[in-house]
Amino acid sequence: MSIDPIRAGASAIAAAVRSRSMTARAVADAHLARIAALDGALGAYTSVTRERALTEADAVDAAVAAGRYPGPLAGVPYGVKNLFDIEGVVTLAGSKINRTNPPAAADATLVTRMKASGAVLLGALNMGEYAYDFTGENAHDGRSANPHDPTRMSGGSSGGSGTAAAAGMATITLGSDTNGSIRVPSSLCGLFGLKPTFGRLSRAGTFPFVTSLDHLGPLARSTLDLALSYDAMQGPDAADPCCTAQGLDPTTPALSRGIAGLRVATLGGYFRERATPEALAAVDTVAATLGATQTVEWPEVARARAAAFLITATEAASFHLPRLRDRPGDFDPDVRDRLIAGAMAPASLVGKAHKLRRWFRDEVMRVFEHVDILLAPATPCRAPLGGQKTMVLGGVEMPVRANLGLFTQPVSFVGLPVVAVPVWTAGERLPIGVQVIAPPWREDLALRAAFTLERGGACASKVA
């Protein structure tokens, strides 16, 4: 079977590599050549690990030649947001300050697991500084452009992860999502993105942002690729105190089971009041395909979002305090000013924000007694222009940087698993995403719904 290694999904690449119809080396070469040709203009990679990619690809080919099983992701090329440790590479986390740190001594846990599954690492990807960003614009490394219209934002903070996957410069990318940083670039770049349950995937060996809220997960051009990589990365890890010790819940085997019997509803109230008509139309398309006729509401969503905002500002400030004291001039000025403000916020209300989180979780779980899947916009609008500072939502002018995550932030505050699915409207060049939200630990349900949407043609992704 002959495949186009740039456009093929992970399962097709792995099948071709296992059957020796294409070598992992050829897949890696094709991607390295594409990165060399395109990335100067798009700005996805900050470091291309060429030697490592070729070494890993050759090891996969050698395993196949020796008759050994090379793993479910054999030869699948991937990139990681540059807050993941890569052995021998300095973990930038989008900053100038970290450039003077020594190279990472070992891979992050998830990179180790991707490698064990046969995947081939292409390099480290651009991101908003210290992940405090929704635009994909980096003050030091430049912006990650949207491959579907390079004058537009990729979204952030996993901007390079969005750009690389949408441009065919990786089959799968890994990102982090504290308040929306996987789901926002997935929406703007037309990708499928999985933010698992809080505590599901180990964060060990990654540069933190907000310990209480940080999640990791994959972005890809199909639901199947999300499921394959997510399954490869699951598992307990004592090195991350928030990582669950519960067993594995593989999602790939049941992906095509469909959604018969699942109760699907649309989130109303807060999630509809601030969205543009194109965001609402995308949600309604998905709702119609999944047979969702009911609208439900969560209580106090604006307060929940505010609590996530406060926890983020203050915990991030606490983490960065030494850098704010010693090297304030070396930050992205926008990030620095947010962090300094966070260092001065009232602790009494941060304490209440944590209480509100637990209360809000209980309220959300009451809603899940009656539904299995909830739908909401991923971003309030399609990709803004590069450099755009404000946007108008519901008649109010708002800063882009803080508000692209308006709809993602309350959902990750609870820690719910979400698949962002891309919707394309006839006549429009740019996609927009919808959040498919499931109860805690039920990534399988969100992935099954996303797979159903993809198979039914309501959602799709493509190489730009």
Next chain:
Amino acid sequence: MPDTPPFDPQALIDAMAPLVGIPVDPAFRPGVAANLALIATMANLVDGAPLDEREEPAAVYRP
């Protein structure tokens, strides 16, 4: 709630900078003040949340 003076981000910066040990360059002040105003808006929303006083935070949050 008793009347309190209006929130003044500049006064907060002056008071807090020595406590947290961050030198706030004059060039940083407008940005920090704008972010403090946003934090104040968010803090007021959290302050108004209808929680029972016996609500407790999760020691280690599990969704």
